[in-house]
Amino acid sequence: MKKTAHIISHSHWDREWYLPFEKHRYYFIKLMNELINQFEKEGNAFQTFHLDGQTVLLEDYFAVHPEKRDIIKQLIEEKKLFIGPWYVLQDAFLTSSEANVRNLLIGLNETKAYGHASKIGYFPDTFGIYGQAPQLLKQAGIDTAAFGRGVKPTGFNNTVSDSPGFESPFSEMIWKSPDGSSVLGILFANWYSNGNEIPVDDEEAKAFWDRKLQDAEKYASTNQLLFMNGCDHQPLQKTIPAAIEKAAALYPDYNFKHSSFDEYTEALKQNLPDKLQVIEGELRNQRTDGWSTLVNTASARIYLKQWNHRCQTLLEKIAEPLAAFGFLSKGTYPREYIRFMWKSLMKNHPHDSICGCSVDEVHREMVTRFESVIHMGEVFVKEQAAELAAAVDTSKTPDGGIPLIVMNTTGWNKNEVVTKMVDLEKVYFSEMPLGKIPTYLEEKELPGYKLIDDQGKVCEFQLESTKVEFGYDLPNDKFRQPFYAKRAILSFYAEDIPAFGYKTFYFVPDEQASEQPNVQSQAEAVEMGNEFVHLLFHEDGTYDLTSKESGQTFQGLGIYEDTGDIGNEYMFKEAAGLATITTKGVPAEFTFVERSALRTVLEFEHRLKIPVSADDRLAIERHKMIWYTNRQAGRSSETITISLKTIVTLEKGMKGPAFKLNIDNQATDHRLRVLFPTGLKTGTHQADSVFEIVNRPNTPEKEWKNPSFCHHLQRFASLADEKAGLTVATDGLQEYEILPEDGTIAITVLRSVAELGDWGYFPTPEAQCLGNQTAEWLVLPHEKDVITSKAFAPAYQYKVPLYTVQTDCHGGTLPTAHQFVTLEQGGLVWSSMKVAEEQDDVMIRWFNPSGKGEVLKASIPMNHTSYKSTILEEKMEESQERYEVDGHEIITLGFQK
Numbered sequence: 001m002k003k004t005a006h007i008i009s010h011s012h013w014d015r016e017w018y019l020p021f022e023k024h025r026y027y028f029i030k031l032m033n034e035l036i037n038q039f040e041k042e043g044n045a046f047q048t049f050h051l052d053g054q055t056v057l058l059e060d061y062f063a064v065h066p067e068k069r070d071i072i073k074q075l076i077e078e079k080k081l082f083i084g085p086w087y088v089l090q091d092a093f094l095t096s097s098e099a100n101v102r103n104l105l106i107g108l109n110e111t112k113a114y115g116h117a118s119k120i121g122y123f124p125d126t127f128g129i130y131g132q133a134p135q136l137l138k139q140a141g142i143d144t145a146a147f148g149r150g151v152k153p154t155g156f157n158n159t160v161s162d163s164p165g166f167e168s169p170f171s172e173m174i175w176k177s178p179d180g181s182s183v184l185g186i187l188f189a190n191w192y193s194n195g196n197e198i199p200v201d202d203e204e205a206k207a208f209w210d211r212k213l214q215d216a217e218k219y220a221s222t223n224q225l226l227f228m229n230g231c232d233h234q235p236l237q238k239t240i241p242a243a244i245e246k247a248a249a250l251y252p253d254y255n256f257k258h259s260s261f262d263e264y265t266e267a268l269k270q271n272l273p274d275k276l277q278v279i280e281g282e283l284r285n286q287r288t289d290g291w292s293t294l295v296n297t298a299s300a301r302i303y304l305k306q307w308n309h310r311c312q313t314l315l316e317k318i319a320e321p322l323a324a325f326g327f328l329s330k331g332t333y334p335r336e337y338i339r340f341m342w343k344s345l346m347k348n349h350p351h352d353s354i355c356g357c358s359v360d361e362v363h364r365e366m367v368t369r370f371e372s373v374i375h376m377g378e379v380f381v382k383e384q385a386a387e388l389a390a391a392v393d394t395s396k397t398p399d400g401g402i403p404l405i406v407m408n409t410t411g412w413n414k415n416e417v418v419t420k421m422v423d424l425e426k427v428y429f430s431e432m433p434l435g436k437i438p439t440y441l442e443e444k445e446l447p448g449y450k451l452i453d454d455q456g457k458v459c460e461f462q463l464e465s466t467k468v469e470f471g472y473d474l475p476n477d478k479f480r481q482p483f484y485a486k487r488a489i490l491s492f493y494a495e496d497i498p499a500f501g502y503k504t505f506y507f508v509p510d511e512q513a514s515e516q517p518n519v520q521s522q523a524e525a526v527e528m529g530n531e532f533v534h535l536l537f538h539e540d541g542t543y544d545l546t547s548k549e550s551g552q553t554f555q556g557l558g559i560y561e562d563t564g565d566i567g568n569e570y571m572f573k574e575a576a577g578l579a580t581i582t583t584k585g586v587p588a589e590f591t592f593v594e595r596s597a598l599r600t601v602l603e604f605e606h607r608l609k610i611p612v613s614a615d616d617r618l619a620i621e622r623h624k625m626i627w628y629t630n631r632q633a634g635r636s637s638e639t640i641t642i643s644l645k646t647i648v649t650l651e652k653g654m655k656g657p658a659f660k661l662n663i664d665n666q667a668t669d670h671r672l673r674v675l676f677p678t679g680l681k682t683g684t685h686q687a688d689s690v691f692e693i694v695n696r697p698n699t700p701e702k703e704w705k706n707p708s709f710c711h712h713l714q715r716f717a718s719l720a721d722e723k724a725g726l727t728v729a730t731d732g733l734q735e736y737e738i739l740p741e742d743g744t745i746a747i748t749v750l751r752s753v754a755e756l757g758d759w760g761y762f763p764t765p766e767a768q769c770l771g772n773q774t775a776e777w778l779v780l781p782h783e784k785d786v787i788t789s790k791a792f793a794p795a796y797q798y799k800v801p802l803y804t805v806q807t808d809c810h811g812g813t814l815p816t817a818h819q820f821v822t823l824e825q826g827g828l829v830w831s832s833m834k835v836a837e838e839q840d841d842v843m844i845r846w847f848n849p850s851g852k853g854e855v856l857k858a859s860i861p862m863n864h865t866s867y868k869s870t871i872l873e874e875k876m877e878e879s880q881e882r883y884e885v886d887g888h889e890i891i892t893l894g895f896q897k
Contacts, residue, residue, distance in 0.1 A: 150283025
């Protein structure tokens with residue numbers, strides 16, 4: 001039987017990379033216009049084009065050529081132009097679980113307007129792929145994935161075997177998720193440009209195909225050979241029909257076809273061998289030498305990751321649940337605006353964008369986009385929360401009291417110290433001459449206060465920082481209303497706030513004086529504690545952390561480590577020569593900022609002397625484009641002192657202390673990490689990934705040559721033995737390494753480099769991240785591992801605060817305390833709550849982090865029935881009283897009236 005050469009024309013289109021977005025868009029418009037002209041040529045010999053798996057490119061094109069929409073739609077309907085399934089080609093590890101789902105959901109929904117979607121999980125240049133991708137794809141009705149990275153065919157003599165000595169001898173394999181879901185995986189073993197620029201000239205074509213056919217056959221398990229006719233920002237090859245005709249004449253024993261992924265995968269499946277290698281879980285190039293995994297993009301321009309975490313958390317953990325609460329209370333849901341926010345955020349999610357591996361202009365524009373998403377999200381949340389508060393019946397507020405409605409948008413009950421700026425009294429400009437208002441408010445004495453919950457229970461609180469400030473209201477039925485307000489910061493312990501619910505508190509005038517925090521300017525003893533943990537600090541800022549529940553103490557945590565970095569935005573390489581510099585033994589200056597019944601805040605500062613830069617050799621190596629693995633540069637003999645200011649906060653109810661590091665970075669070409677030497681001796685550890693708490697080895701495979709063995713994390717990394725564990729949750733710090741000698745978790749908090757690092761010399765001075773940089777993390781000691789102890793719950797809730805609304809005394813349809821969803825979720829991890837894209841059903845998603853089955857019970861006590869759904873919000877199973885959730889399963893429940 002003849003072998004078929006499937007030639008798929010495409011152009012892998014990074015929206016921004018070595019050029020900023022608008023410059024790349026100029027060339028993309030040129031490509032699209034040429035493509036339309038090519039399809040419209042008489043004879044129509046040019047058959048198909050794959051539009052890189054992302055629908056956002058159509059938005060980019062129609063912004064300039066809206067008149068071409070009908071032409072594009074016709075080409076898609078005729079299956080000449082192939083789009084989808086994604087909205088953008090995202091980085092898989094640096095975008096959240098829900099961002100990956102929204103990307104697929106929005107992308108596939110957008111393809112419906114055009115009549116056809118390319119149903120292939122397309123990851124051409126993704127820098128590694130999470131292990132749950134097959135499960136997500138299968139739930140979306142996609143049974144095939146194509147990818148360029150993550151697996152290396154290393155089979156001896158191209159034979160199939162179950163030997164663990166290699167991953168797959170073929171470019172075709174079975175890729176399985178931890179839950180057992182599997183898809184057909186297609187590796188671009190010869191890259192997604194193996195059929196690029198096919199010659200038409202006889203001699204050139206013969207040389208081209210002699211080499212290319214052999215390369216493809218080396219890894220092919222069938223007689224169906226794949227040739228990707230394109231590359232990054234590749235202009236259209238208009239001569240493809242002639243090139244295919246020439247190839248057919250030169251090689252009559254082959255069929256040459258201008259093909260599509262639809263045609264190729266259909267033919268491939270009909271010819272697959274009975275047995276293919278099974279690849280399980282994450283695709284992270286673990287069976288390579290480790291030098292080109294691109295994992296250190298997780299620490300390039302960390303500020304971008306921090307912005308992204310803030311935006312993702314705001315949308316998926318606060319805005320969407322609040323809007324769902326509003327839908328259940330008033331029946332409306334602003335899905336178009338929510339979708340707009342998500343699409344605006346996802347334009348920062350392509351791999352060369354969120355990875356921080358583009359030129360400086362790209363990342364400046366990204367910050368502007370992030371700021372826009374924050375602005376949208378904040379006003380959205382403010383309005384949604386205010387509308388919900390307006391529906392709560394606060395008519396029984398005590399005289400003169402201020403109702404405060406504390407909302408929990410997460411899937412777990414919460415006990416947390418709430419801090420809220422409260423307007424104790426307002427005077428509108430319409431009520432008093434403008435010049436008198438500030439003086440009136442400043443001179444008016446405050447009464448005493450007490451805080452009670454909706455059951456009349458007196459609650460502990462602090463009131464501080466009273467001041468008079470200007471403000472304004474934006475009523476729905478009037479012009480803006482300016483005022484001055486006497487304001488104060490109110491802190492109190494909000495106890496038993498139900499998952500997916502709220503509780504009302506009242507700040508009421510009382511005869512007793514307001515309680516004030518006990519602030520000390522200088523520490524008497526450098527220690528802090530609450531009902532769960534105790535910390536004892538040493539002179540150099542390291543600390544011993546004791547869990548009061550288990551009695552376990554972790555000693556010497558919190559060392560800062562600085563090393564030289566002569567790599568680039570993609571990969572770290574330590575500078576030669578100079579030993580690692582740490583704060584161990586470097587005295588720190590301590591000050592207690594606050595010590596009260598609700599919280600303790602400690603600040604300490606290190607002055608760390610480090611080299612000011614790399615040595616002069618690095619500039620020469622960069623300009624000569626010496627590959628980073630071969631560089632020999634060291635660190636400069638000139639030094640500079642950088643300031644490291646650490647703020648430690650421990651509040652009532654916290655399971656562990658929270659840290660914020662302020663770095664005055666005046667040095668270049670270096671990496672800063674915080675170290676947590678746990679002393680635990682284990683062979684594996686756990687980390688939060690996409691819909692998975694993944695187990696990873698502490699040491700690499702035998703093929704690994706890179707001295708560094710860094711990994712991605714979503715929210716936390718964790719180390720544990722049979723008795724105790726330590727979990728470090730982070731806010732946008734997404735790179736870590738396990739140092740197995742003493743069980744150290746090393747979290748990267750800053751990486752400073754100065755070049756892009758791919759195929760040329762592209763200086764990126766802003767990637768040095770000079771000036772003030774910040775990093776935040778939470779340290780959680782616990783019994784056993786992070787799953788068994790359920791320490792994952794506070795780790796996932798980190799940086800998802802209770803949302804508090806000050807309202808007034810009014811009637812309403814909702815009670816003073818309410819839980820919109822009642823549930824028993826066992827050891828499941830809650831992920832999202834929203835209303836469906838195309839029907840008025842509330843959708844809630846969880847995943848099972850363990851390999852053992854769990855039981856889920858959930859109900860909305862408003863005449864709703866539940867059903868099991870796919871991630872595309874399609875019904876799978878009818879309503880049940882309880883749902884059996886298999887190990888590692890992602891489960892979505894829909895609730896309909």
